[in-house]
Amino acid sequence: MLPQGLSGLIAITSLGLLMAAAASADRGRPAPAPDLLAKRWSARWITHPAAPKADYGVWLFRRNFDLAAKPARFVVHVTADARYRLWVNGEPVLRGPQASDPAEWRYESLDLAPWLKSGTNVIAAQVIGYGDLAPYPSMGLRTAFLLQGDTAAERVADTGAAWKVTRADAYAPFRADRDRLHTFVVVGPGDEVDAAKHPWGWQQTGFAENGWSTPRVLGHGLPHGWGTDVDYWLKPRSIPLLEETPERLARVVRASGVTLPAGFPAQAAPFTVPAGTKAAILLDQGHLTNAYPQLTVSGGRGASVTLRYAEGLFDAKGQKGHRDEHQGRELRGLGDRFRPDGGTRRLFAPMDFRTYRYLQLDLETGTEPLTIEDLSGVFTGYPFKENARFTSDDPALAKIWEVGWRTARLCAIDTYVDCPYYEQLQYVGDTRLQALISLYVSGDDRLVRNALELYDRSRLPEGLTQSRYPSFSPQLINTFSLFWVDMLHDYWRHRSDDAFLRARLTGVQSVLAWFEAKIDPATGLLGPLPYWTFVDWADQWGWNEAMGIGGEPSGARTGGSSIVTLHYAGTLRRAAELCRALGQAELAARYGRIADALLAAVNRHCWDSARRLYADTPAKDIFSQHANVFAVLSGAVTGDAARDLMQRVEADRSLIQATTYFRFYLLRAKKAAGLGDEYLAGLGQWHDMLARGLTTFAEKPDPTRSDCHAWSATPVYEFLATVCGIEPGSPGFATVRITPHLGHLQQASAKMPHPRGEIVVALRREGAGLHADVTLPEGVTGSLEWGGKSIALRGGAQSLRLP
Template identity: 50%
Template sequence: MFKKISLLLCLAFLTSTIKAQVVPVNPDLLKKQWTAWWITCPDVAQRDYGVYHFRKDFNLTTPPKKFIIHVSADNRYRLFVNGKDICNGPARGDLYNWYFESIDIAPYLKAGANVIAAQVWNMGTLAPVAQISNQTAFVLQGDTEAEAFVNTNSTWKVMQNKAYKPCSIDNGERLKTYMVIGPGDDVNANFYPWNWEKLNYKTTNWKKPQQIANPVTAGYGTDNLWTLVPRNIPLITEKLQRMGKIARFTGIKTINNFLSGSTSLTIPANSKVSILVDQSFNTVAYPELVVSSGKGSSIKVTYAEALFKDGVKGNRNEIAGKEIIGNFDIFNPDGAEKRLFRPLWLRTYRFIQLDIVTKEKPLVINDFYGMQTGYPFKPVASFASNDYSLQDIWKVGWRTAELCAGETYYDCPYYEQLQYEGDTRIQALISLYVTGDDRLMRKSLLDFYHSRVPEGLTQGRYPSNRLQVIPPFSLYWVSMVHDYWLYRNDEEFLKQFLLPMEEVLKWYENNLDHQKQMLGPMKWWNFTDWNTAFDFGVPDGANDGNSSIITLQYAYTLQQA
């Protein structure tokens, strides 16, 4: 049967560059020391696990028309203005390229009392492999003298949130795979400082923060702990995403559709209840669970892409006789009304299981939903075919691409959330063709450029707090630069890569077997692909000489360079 296929691309997007930030940065801040301070919580181990709250209360006689601030933290932060969640960050980078976000918060300010507050966390040695860190810290800098009175310094206040402790720290062992996304959150609501980010909260027992150092940007300073650079991608978005359906439940006689948000579910006292939710598709989101009463109860929230039977996934639509195994969070309610649990970092799931144990008081689930999150791609290309199966493949393919794009491209959003050249080259081309948005592509080119080791090779994945060198992936990076050159007239951006590309190719030239006109023995992990023929993904001849596959890839890359 003849199949008609059409693919429409907006070519204008393939030849123009999109600006990274809509909020400008005062040029003076990019060439001199900031007047704000990096601040931290005193009397805590600065490189250990911890969750902290910072806030600055102030008054305004009139609401400003513009009020630009620049914000960053280590490991991460979530910023609130007068109780409203404004943004989170910083975009992942490294200590030489530590990103800061620029936000105009004027729309959220008012005449009279105001508060800027930030939740900051450091996962310590449990942090995701994609998270590079120095120590716990937070900084906020006003763009000009008009905003300088909110600069972080000793006039702010800080407290450690002792409601948090890490859980789900054995993911790799339980799932029998490489899983490095960081721990889950075990939160005891009895110790949580509820409403800490809102006006009129009493900070009587909060501490004066410790001032660490004045921030500097790239090219300046000495003895730098972090070298700041402006964020070069848009802010990550969030939107309400209702859960799918209740797939099964045990421990309770009947169950209503509390997932709709229009009704609540009461879990009786002294019960042990399990509820499996099927989103019906994989998603990346911040799950939000709202509960009331239930003092002394516990709720374990487990996330999975698929269910398992005897350690095997199989058909994801089949759940009979299968169990959930995955990363998890734990929330322990304090008995108050409409307490919100939300993990610090995003979660990936198709299935979520709530395992609930109540004590003397019943627990009310008021609502359960997700805040879907990811890079804000906007498709401008379209695909059409009279073969409807191809239409479905297009939709699934693009949804997969969206799931694998956040502050970096992800190899996978569930297990690793790491950016590898071998995946990223394909992902960058897909997002460029479908959306015309090159900002995440540009950031990935820079990320790998920043990852280079003394031999001239890029690291195999980056950002990463563990060293991994995959020489064939350095060739992919050279190909990525070539891809960008094909679609963008941007010589000023590209010229910084010329010498690094030459160093990559020189490494291969130095490893040539001139007698056989092929590559000789090579060091590091010469991964090509996972299959049954290659030992740990490495083709014959890569380590001991004369690999045809990698030699051909080298020749292909030379043609592009």
């Protein structure tokens, strides 16, 4: 049980969520009864009688019911629009729903039996409707809640007229400091909570429902595909519940107006802010995190506590500089505000998680002193496990691994996200790289499949996928549709899942047909491209205020872009390989022919024989690393010519340079050209970020907006795939090819998950030769390649030497 007074303003705290997670892990998530997947549900969506459809509001729902005995099983299926938290007899047990769209609205399934008892029980839910303050990933229709009992035994809990509801008048949106950030921020609002207006104890049995209303009853829950209207077609959650792990802030950076105890904040150490005091406390988590802050206070009627969160501190010029530095710097960031009511041990925890390294408490008391009982956090994220490891004789690489994996974890929630602080949107360009990291480090492919399905469902009638999804604000980056096709090819290489891939072939054809229609017959290159043709955040392709767009290369809007033409050609070749494997030989041959024609056109119009480089357009007046990278990756140039080209591309600083994101493709092109041993020497941007105190990898080199961007976490993948050289030797990872590129290393070792077990390698130079200890899963074969020689590998452990 929760201490008296703690059960009201609570996000899913550690006790309740860890119990729910343990229950899920021990028994697995219960599957819905078959009828619920095919027939209209008995439960009805409910809302408050006065709930507006498009305005912000927080709503509280309750259902009292009696049980003759504690049940052995009591499974329910729960969802809401936009977000919910669920309690049983005062214990928090669940949050959701998984992000999606009304065509496949997700619900969570949970067995509530561990929290139920004989006699009177109560199920309670807190639901937020964001209205026009909705975060971009929220794609709901109206504020509503739905709970369905799995069988007749649980139908007593079905949402309907027997429930009660009230508006949580204590809540209001809090949007301080957004304008001071001067950037694109599309996460939801903070919470401003007036504790005096909150019905403390509302999740408990015995709570008096005076003034609560009978809900307005809406339509029945509808399983996916039922009926004539797409109105929240329901599908079970397809990914695990998110992790929730308690964590504590590391240290006090500075404080004014109050004396702090020695142990705070690393341990619970209460302190009191006297009446009539203004105080400010800047705290450091020690590294960036996604967490639900947990603030417990007593007393302090009339006080105000503002919590603000930031990735880094800003100097007078608005620059972050070294992330550990705090002298002469201030916190600018998103926040929450709590107004205590004088009660004992009141707990404030925001509705949504917050991203922060630095957290600042701004306190102002009235006529009563305020006691801060404790402040901590509960980390949240997709429950990826770090099932891979990488070690070497270069200790700097261990830090890159640590920070890279943290970056990847913070950018994975119930979808992949580009950055957790500013957007929390699943962009294709970012997700392709995140998916590879997930497959290699965790081995969990469920979030990958979820992303591929969501993008497929996002397609517009003309053929393109949306560039980020789910998102209520559609966005079209045409090049990201090509990366979606590339993602499917990646998935095919790493997983044997032909049925899933065949279901995506219609989408593949629609994307590639859109680009085919844009080929200019006069040049054979892609002509003018509508929408946003984003390639990279290169300095020369900066933001164009007049057009509201940036990151576009020359020729994207006027036609003749070698970069996009080469990207398209490479994607066609990968699509051809995929289609051939799935029995679509005629389609594969057609894609191959189109790719060959595009590459011939690029070689004819964009190759500059004087500079021995590919130009960005036929005008041959602008040159970038990007065009030449895609020339190698598409196969426009191969063999020794590709090697020579990439050596020039790396050395020529007059070229438009790849930023952190696009260096993934630059380094992959070098590997394809036989320069994989130079990979480690190309990590300068990552070493620079560590030298500037970042604890996650940033969107781009300073000055940068986001300090945590998953597309910058790719060294974690490359340490395994390039340095240790572990890659699929055939589709579905059926065989393994190990081609190490040790660079300056004398030794390196790794392990990583494989669909049939685990791959373990330990590599050591012996002069010009290599000693390798390799273990493959039983029944899996492969090859080890070094210095132009190859040795066959078998399942199990083996020790090998290559001269």
